[in-house]
Amino acid sequence: MREALRPRTTNEVAEILGGASTPVTTGYGPDCFVPPCDGRLHMDLSELTGIVDYSPKDQVVTVRSGTRVNHLSKESKLDMGLNDYVPREPSINEVLAEEGQCLPFLQTPGVNRSLEKELLLTESHVGFVCGYGLPHLRENWHGSWRDWILGAKAVLADGTVFKSGSQVVKSVAGYELHRMLVGSCDTLAIVVELTLRTVPIESVWQPAPLLGPVTAALREEIAIQRVLRSDFSAAVESVSEHLALADPGTCTLWVKLSEGMELKRFPHDWIRVRSPFRPEFGVDAAQSHFMRRAKQVFDPEERLNLGAMVVV
Amino acid sequence: MNASAGRELRKLLGADRVIEGPGVQRAYDCDAYSIDRNQPDLVVLPESTDEVQAVVLWCNEHQIPFVARGAGTGLSGGAMPALGGVVISTKRMTRILEIDIQNQCLRAQCGIANQRITDAVKQHGLHFAPDPSSQTVSTLGGNIAENSGGPHTLKYGVTVQHILGLTLVTPEGSIAEFGGKLSGVPGYDFIGLIVGSEGTLGIVTEAWVRLTPLPAHVATALVAFASVRNATEAVSSIIASGIVPAALELMDRGILRALNAAFGLTYPEGTEALLLVECDSSRRGNSANEELFRAVHICAANGSTEARIARDEAERQELWRARKKGIGAMGRLAPTIVTHDGVIPRSKLPEMLDFVYSVAERYRIGVANLFHAGDGNLHPCFYFDDRDPRQVKAVIEAGEEILAKCVELGGSISGEHGIGVEKLDLMGLMFSEVDLRVQSIAKSIFNKWALCNPCKVLPNQRGCMEHQRRWRGAAW
Numbered sequence: 047m048r049e050a051l052r053p054r055t056t057n058e059v060a061e062i063l064g065g066a067s068t069p070v071t072t073g074y075g076p077d078c079f080v081p082p083c084d085g086r087l088h089m090d091l092s093e094l095t096g097i098v099d100y101s102p103k104d105q106v107v108t109v110r111s112g113t114r115v116n117h118l119s120k121e122s123k124l125d126m127g128l129n130d131y132v133p134r135e136p137s138i139n140e141v142l143a144e145e146g147q148c149l150p151f152l153q154t155p156g157v158n159r160s161l162e163k164e165l166l167l168t169e170s171h172v173g174f175v176c177g178y179g180l181p182h183l184r185e186n187w188h189g190s191w192r193d194w195i196l197g198a199k200a201v202l203a204d205g206t207v208f209k210s211g212s213q214v215v216k217s218v219a220g221y222e223l224h225r226m227l228v229g230s231c232d233t234l235a236i237v238v239e240l241t242l243r244t245v246p247i248e249s250v251w252q253p254a255p256l257l258g259p260v261t262a263a264l265r266e267e268i269a270i271q272r273v274l275r276s277d278f279s280a281a282v283e284s285v286s287e288h289l290a291l292a293d294p295g296t297c298t299l300w301v302k303l304s305e306g307m308e309l310k311r312f313p314h315d316w317i318r319v320r321s322p323f324r325p326e327f328g329v330d331a332a333q334s335h336f337m338r339r340a341k342q343v344f345d346p347e348e349r350l351n352l353g354a355m356v357v358v
Numbered sequence: 359m360n361a362s363a364g365r366e367l368r369k370l371l372g373a374d375r376v377i378e379g380p381g382v383q384r385a386y387d388c389d390a391y392s393i394d395r396n397q398p399d400l401v402v403l404p405e406s407t408d409e410v411q412a413v414v415l416w417c418n419e420h421q422i423p424f425v426a427r428g429a430g431t432g433l434s435g436g437a438m439p440a441l442g443g444v445v446i447s448t449k450r451m452t453r454i455l456e457i458d459i460q461n462q463c464l465r466a467q468c469g470i471a472n473q474r475i476t477d478a479v480k481q482h483g484l485h486f487a488p489d490p491s492s493q494t495v496s497t498l499g500g501n502i503a504e505n506s507g508g509p510h511t512l513k514y515g516v517t518v519q520h521i522l523g524l525t526l527v528t529p530e531g532s533i534a535e536f537g538g539k540l541s542g543v544p545g546y547d548f549i550g551l552i553v554g555s556e557g558t559l560g561i562v563t564e565a566w567v568r569l570t571p572l573p574a575h576v577a578t579a580l581v582a583f584a585s586v587r588n589a590t591e592a593v594s595s596i597i598a599s600g601i602v603p604a605a606l607e608l609m610d611r612g613i614l615r616a617l618n619a620a621f622g623l624t625y626p627e628g629t630e631a632l633l634l635v636e637c638d639s640s641r642r643g644n645s646a647n648e649e650l651f652r653a654v655h656i657c658a659a660n661g662s663t664e665a666r667i668a669r670d671e672a673e674r675q676e677l678w679r680a681r682k683k684g685i686g687a688m689g690r691l692a693p694t695i696v697t698h699d700g701v702i703p704r705s706k707l708p709e710m711l712d713f714v715y716s717v718a719e720r721y722r723i724g725v726a727n728l729f730h731a732g733d734g735n736l737h738p739c740f741y742f743d744d745r746d747p748r749q750v751k752a753v754i755e756a757g758e759e760i761l762a763k764c765v766e767l768g769g770s771i772s773g774e775h776g777i778g779v780e781k782l783d784l785m786g787l788m789f790s791e792v793d794l795r796v797q798s799i800a801k802s803i804f805n806k807w808a809l810c811n812p813c814k815v816l817p818n819q820r821g822c823m824e825h826q827r828r829w830r831g832a833a834w
Contacts, residue, residue: 103705208796217770225550246600329545
């Protein structure tokens with residue numbers, strides 16, 4: 047694997063981008079929007095960590111993008127060659143828990159840790175989870191990253207640092223492009239800081255997902271399909287033994303794709319396919335026109351995470 | 359604008375759907391923010407997405423500016439035709455196109471009044487959650503443009519959280535659909551960008567909205583305090599305690615005085631502030647009552663003098679009366695009311711309210727406060743006589759001082775009214791030139807030219823500076 051640059055501050059990210067003569071890929075340790083490859087500079091943002099500001103009374107927290115949302119499970123630590131005594135930065139939810147709060151993006155009792163880690167990114171860095179904007183199991187009750195994000199600091203391809211949004215729970219000042227950065231896989235700008243609203247732990251809803259037969263995951267392709275409530279049972283039935291997880295709240299299914307397998311389509315549904323190595327998004331034609339335009343105006347030289355969002 | 363414009367547009371839409379003349383121009387020269395005004399050349403009343411497209415294409419062909427307008431209840435001049443041209447009114451686009459109860463969503467044209475959406479589905483135990491005070495008249499399209507809030511935003515979120523899909527006539531006149539019946543559609547979140555963009559990224563003509571189950575239990579209390587500071591401290595404590603009320607609204611003595619004068623409502627002697635607390639729950643076991651009890655208890659610990667708890671729906675409506683009639687009642691205090699809109703971190707409420715009173719005193723203008731305390735969203739209402747230019751000037755300057763303080767305390771210059779033209783000059787308080795430049799990049803994804811609702815949201819747009827003086831003509 048090529049050597050990665052590991053910036054620790056926003057300024058270092060800006061300097062790297064400003065000085066780079068090649069396209070850039072980004073990621074957080076092993077989690078990459080686009081994996082490192084020849085001819086591109088890879089930036090590993092997993093050391094851009096820490097809580098910048100936390101006001102429990104206001105239920106607002108600002109974090110650097112390399113901070114983990116939840117703490118690592120024992121298995122993950124073993125995987126990474128860490129043990130319990132290795133000093134490390136606390137995760138966001140560990141810090142919030144001291145004040146009785148959390149981001150409602152938590153591990154779910156009764157769900158296999160490694161499955162959650164692979165499918166829902168529960169142990170990943172906040173910049174990666176938010177950059178993907180994938181569904182999660184409490185979405186029906188608590189919304190998701192686009193609903194929690196109040197503001198962001200990010201860096202354009204030319205090294206320009208900007209901020210969007212605010213630090214308060216309600217604001218309609220200016221264009222809310224921080225919301226558009228959620229789920230954009232750092233293809234428009236590299237997100238380095240996020241301001242998020244927190245919720246009291248006591249108000250967090252405990253989900254009851256359906257667990258499919260697929261348990262051991264999952265260096266394979268995973269499809270996420272969301273269907274209408276009226277089609278949920280039929281959709282679960284149609285994937286039968288390939289089902290890993292399904293959330294009846296948002297009617298979302300996580301399905302292990304085997305070679306040549308095609309998912310049954312339902313009216314109004316959408317599908318996202320991701321694998322640990324090559325994320326792909328199924329985007330419809332109308333949307334893709336404006337995605338291209340967004341890419342053109344934000345990153346005219348096409349330098350950021352090319353290929354992270356496939357546009358038809 | 360060409361004299362034949364009216365004729366050409368009539369040919370496109372039909373004779374009764376283009377209105378013009380001095381009376382029309384006067385009626386459409388501002389929205390509910392009346393300090394800045396500018397007259398349109400004419401007003402069109404399309405009935406469908408295709409007709410909106412036809413008008414936008416015509417405007418592009420003739421390089422005429424255009425702006426969409428719903429009910430005209432906007433409070434920052436978002437629907438004001440800053441450079442004249444065509445006002446595209448959605449008054450006739452009020453149809454509900456599809457109701458899907460099972461999947462809890464509804465598709466409607468954007469001229470529909472917010473309240474009508476709820477009226478159409480409440481028999482099924484559902485509602486459209488965003489509830490701006492103007493909801494009986496303000497339109498879905500206007501709510502989308504401004505990303506409107508309301509008292510129940512605290513628990514249910516603002517408009518953007520309730521829009522699943524939308525149909526947009528782009529500034530260049532093409533039709534684009536985003537999202538649909540389901541949330542989370544792959545790709546960039548353009549809905550997140552378009553909602554709240556104040557009609558500058560195109561004209562939203564139809565939308566899929568999320569329908570939310572009505573709460574099974576609602577518990578409401580009106581709590582009196584002998585000082586505003588006690589009330590604001592109670593708000594901070596309630597939020598900090600982990601309770602998530604459905605609404606947490608504060609009214610100060612100025613509002614109580616107006617309510618007494620207008621409707622004869624009375625409150626315990628010595629009351630300086632009222633806090634309306636509402637908790638709700640959807641599940642069995644009625645946690646609403648329990649939460650309300652805890653909130654009222656916190657109020658008592660912060661020195662409340664009385665708490666009235668509604669025993670039934672009629673009493674609940676009675677308690678809400680003070681909140682809902684507050685602004686209307688202010689008409690009794692002075693000929694003109696200007697409602698400001700700023701946000702501060704909720705923990706800073708006590709400090710901020712003290713500041714608002716001191717500013718009003720310094721400028722010698724009357725102020726009353728009625729606002730979404732739970733969100734930290736202030737609405738200082740200045741009452742004055744707009745026939746006196748000195749008072750108008752004082753109100754504007756006092757408002758700007760208050761918003762500057764909001765930013766200083768880590769807040770925002772607008773919580774739900776938007777920037778429009780009203781707050782263009784204040785954007786620099788919150789955002790650096792670089793931040794604003796990046797926002798203009800985001801705008802250019804959809805709006806590269808200056809025809810679609812020009813001169814809004816971003817300051818210093820080309821071709822807008824010289825006009826700005828003209829809009830302000832009335833005030834200065």
